[in-house]
Amino acid sequence: MSAYLLVTHGSRDSRPGLVMQELVTKLQSRGVPCVDVANLELASQPLSEQIQDFAEYVWSLGYKRVVIAPLFLLAGVHVMEDIPMQVEIAQAGLAGKVEIEVKTYLGAYSGVEDFLRRICQRFVDDNLYGQNISQQLLILLAHGSRRVDGNTAVEALATNLNGLTAYWSVTPNLESRLAKLNQEDTSVTKVVVVPYFLFAGKITDAIAASIDALKLQFPTITIYQAQPLGLNEGFADLIWDWLVDERK
Incomplete structure (x- = not known):
């Protein structure tokens, strides 16, 4: 046992x-x-x-x-x-x-990608249903690590979700991502920011405040913010599956 x-x-x-x-x-x-x-x-x-x-x-x-x-x-x-x-x-x-x-x-854990995919789909269905998908972009906003290869997994995760990454503590941050998007890809008018954090707290509060400021800075882009992972339906199921997975 x-x-x-x-x-x-x-x-x-x-x-x-x-x-x-x-x-x-x-x-x-x-x-x-x-x-x-x-x-x-x-x-x-x-x-x-x-x-x-x-x-x-x-x-x-x-x-x-x-x-x-x-x-x-x-x-x-x-x-x-x-x-x-x-x-x-x-x-x-x-x-x-x-x-x-x-x-x-x-x-x-591989189940995190499936969980995120469901979160993103549910969020889009609830907030962007029926709107042009070619105008939408997902940005996975993680804390970020300065350790060599520390962000490799989240980069791969964002790619698999057909999105981009941004980081809170390292570059590129959300502002620079949006600035580049605003200059280079005018077709994207709606950005869904998914905080790659487990819980709400001081950092996610700061992210919300920064997004409010970025909405004024980039008025041609509508920015949506999803919830951290732990506040979504099915989080306990994800942790259960992870714990009982025999692979370390």
């Missing part, structure tokens, strides 16, 4: 925590009896101690294996360096009592 520890970034904003509480409840109802949440940052304990405490607890219940499931969308420093380091510290403290497995981060 496996117990699951969902690892998120952590936030001072209460909204991600509420989504995670709801997610845990739904996973438990789906047949994952032992599942909890840990935060990489902004928690009262380091992640290593959260992992060790959870492992000790589930060991007392008879579990011999803990799956660490990183709810991250990009292969940045957190996924490639910070989480593995914290897991290694926790493993040393457990001294082999419980097997620890780190699942491949959520953004690498």
